[in-house]
Amino acid sequence: MRQNNSIRVMAAASLLAAGLATHPALAARGADGDVRILFWQAVSNLNPYLSGGSKDVYAASIVLEPLAGFNEQGKVFPRLAAEVPTVQNGGIARDMTSITWKLKPGLTWSDGGDVTADDVVFTWKYCMAPGGGCAQAAKFDGVKSVEAIDRLTVKVSFAAPKPYPYSAFVGQLSPIIQQSQFKDCLGEKAPQCTEANFKPHGTGPFMVRDFKANDAVLFDANPRYRDPDKPNFASVTLKGGGDAMSAARAVLETGEYDFAWNTVVEPEISDAMLKAGKGTLTSAFSSTVERIHLNPYAVDAALGPKRSTKEAGPHPILSDPKVRRALALAIDRDTIVQAGYGTAGQPTCNIVPAPDIFASDAKIWCGNQDLASANALLDEAGWKQGSDGVREKDGRKLSLLFLTTTNSVRQGTQVLVKDMWSQIGVQTELRNVSASVFFGGDPASPDTYQKFYADAEMYASGFESTDPEKFMAGFTCDKIPNPANNWQGENISRYCNPAYDKMLTELRQTPGIDRRAALVRTLNDMIVNDGLVIPLVNRGEPSAISNQLKGAKLNPWDSQLWNIADWSRSK
Template sequence: MKNLKLLLAGTVAALALGGTAAQAERGTDGDLKILFWQAVSTMNPYLSGGTKEVYASSMVIEPLARYDEKGELVPTLVTEIPTLENGGVAQDLLSMTWKIKPDVKWSDGTPFTAEDAIFTWKYCTAPDGGCAQAAQYEGVKSVEAPDPQTIKITFTEPKPYPYSAFVGAQSPIIQKKQFENCVGAKAPGCTDANFKPVGTGPFVVKDFKPNDVITLTANENYRDPAKPAFASVTLKGGGDAASAARAVLETGEYDYAWNMQVEPEVLATMMKAGKGTLVTAFGTQVERINLNHYNADPALGAKRSTKEAGPHPSLSDPAVRRALSLAIDRDIIDEAGYGEAGKPTCNIVPGPPAYASTKNDSWCLKQDIEGANKLLEDAGWKKGPDGIRAKDGVRLSFLYTTSTNSVRQATQELVKAMWAEIGVDAELRNASASVFFGGDPASPDTFQKFYADVEMYTNNFDGTDPEKYLAEWLCDKVPGPENGWQGQNIPRYCNPEYDKLVNELSKTADISKREELAKQLNDMLTEEGAHIPLIYRGQISSHSVTLEGVKMNAWDSELWNVADWSRKK
């Protein structure tokens, strides 16, 4: 129990979100111009696992608690963080209780109550709902309202780390009144609600143009009457990372631009204009190549990349998966595309440091072309006249897709050349980020559909504890038609032993044991080739030198404290 108390006490900091620069009354600083080169497709993060949707919506809809820039839990819509010490977490670890702050209102002026939390849980766990954030509610047995200001969460079994449901930008609360007719299969069709959610955050959506522009205005019912300082926000989407960086750093047209995935030397040149600055924070973000464990042959039609398609004809071979990783020189990729904002990695959980494994570094971090070739040769994959390896009529030729971005396309070219050295061919494709990360179940080009053999992108998790993130690779989290293609297990990896270990982690209180289990799970994913981790990425964005109050946050939404932003006077 001592270790459990240390875990719960050390994870939280029950501090109210405070402002930074002194602010005048609400709305005195005009329009805040934000640029996302990956355009936003919805303001409902439960229908898209894309970071851009999570970040944009965080200005409007909020969780009960979020993580600050230090990775500590802070109350947002509640009076304090529940712990064993304050009685908010039950001694048997089977329940926790949150107390809502007095007089919290939705942007339409109606009271925010525990019923909204109950509804949100039901919304995300509804059959056929295709909730992209289902892992956040893993192990929740019930959500109840002892009174309108109290939320009681009961777990199916003791939950040593209970901070998941309604915590962080990926798990906000949505209004029951607005979404009650949008449950289950009806969820994607509720356009008005998904584009213009009623929220408790500092801003309200005035106009939403999918994959283009979002116009927001200050929430007149926001709980702090002096905030936000900005009267409105214009969030423009589209373009590319370099043009987004230029719009802040060189021309000063925008106040903030997210995700500066731009070559280091290009950013250095832009900085000389003196219009903006770069902000970076290392959290849990990893650029990775997912390997499809299901057959992605287009000839399979609607069955492709589903369980019905069967195992992938070549990537189901562990030797092939290992050889693809061995052939990659991560140092070159890091130098070419990331510089100081990246570090080569073999982990899918790269941080915090206590959770970062080193087990696979000896074979994974350094390129080994000779070893990769031997591995394939010994497994029976022989080179043909064209130099491409094949076995039993199956060629090692892969469709390799990612989002459109100069750094990613350069990485594709580098990886293609490295794989060619071991007799593996790659056809390179890319799709607009707004489509690739959009989560539209009707689109064939989303990362969830995974209509390719391998695909590359970055992902991360809220907060500092990886339990709910590691649960994304459970066998029942595979995307497919039955869940609206919103399952989080993108590689279609399935190992019952992995599932058992995740279950053990969910029951473990001892901090050192949790760290050990998390490392084991991380190592299984790398060793068994669920994916190929490439670069531990720092989150790097840019903002105008006239913008104050920005606290770069790698543990939650980068816009987590946008209510505190103001214009330098």
């Protein structure tokens, strides 16, 4: 058992330093020592408004909290709020133009300051500040104003009736940040506030002790956490680096860690690890889709700052919808799932695969590999077979740079897709970069998924709510990453369709689950039929959990660390 005497001594020291062990009412807090978590995609930021990557959002959720969150069933439950507003309890206006939240009384930040409605108002202003490039701007779509009614009451008003108002300040993508800590970090100054971004004051069960970007984050139990008996652990060690295979092994075989997130490994490898009997591998299925994005804009390095933007002009190959459709038809999703995911993956042609009512059944054309149709489309588009088997047109080869993160399953999928595309005359160069860089959101890095300095790139994402409205808002024209928004836009595919934007506005104003679901299915079909996004796999979000760790409930709709305050170690 890893929790030896030295660790117990360190845990006790941590408790004493936090002023917890001497208080009899707090005797249970921290009794289980240190919990060790492994994210092979290392954390690069603890401010979700500057990075939409799951690794950063999940790590931040240990410290920062929203007004309400989503539990493992996808139901909204209060966090900092006293209750979830509804029409019935008077929290939601009957005309659906506003929602009013009441904070729990007596909440304090980890530095001792009071949590007030002003902090909620400031969080909105922070995200909306010009030049800030807020990564979660879609969370506040349709919000007209946020105002403090009194010290513990905040009213969110919408520009038009909002039938599903649980977006702003709900879920770990839009937690509340402390006004006094971030007040000088608005707009273009946001990325420069390193101390605040790396060590935010929070209301969660833990607070940051030490932060090393792209390496490790150390947390201590928050002595001001509102539940005097929690958390059960005195500290958290969140280590980053390595790969999915080594992360899974560190829990399932060696027992060095208690929890490892995103352990996507080939089925035969995970089966062998599980035989050690030290842990389990569990997947939470929801809306996460592994997909390929095709860039509609030119990406030649000679274009300088215009690269991968509308100003660069159309992509010389991928701006043709026939080429995009051919690339999608050439892919055998069943083979990809069998080779890389096993029971942790399901083939899909939808960008919204769940909940079931929102999943379109109209994507019959891409359900099966169809090389004949793919080749015919490229013939129609004027791409002729060359002597080397690679198609050519106007002196240009049909050659693509395909980028993804360094991960054995993703790289294996790359190899499979390269072979499938070669069967229709496409030449593919494969490249991978560290996930901590790819998802890091650093506006100075050329290798982020937002910059998209490649012809094609692959990654997975989904939405944390059971209603896809916010997710669908990430495909509107104004969400395209570019230098003006510090490359923080959510529309990675650069999809821009005025008809789509108009229908999204209709979705925002439409009540009733059946009517909303019909609109979401149509929006999904618009995206997939356009071809800039090629869905591949509805991916379960797998995590490796030690048999000694209790209470870790995987949550497909929110942070995987959403209930870390309840985690404990078996005695």
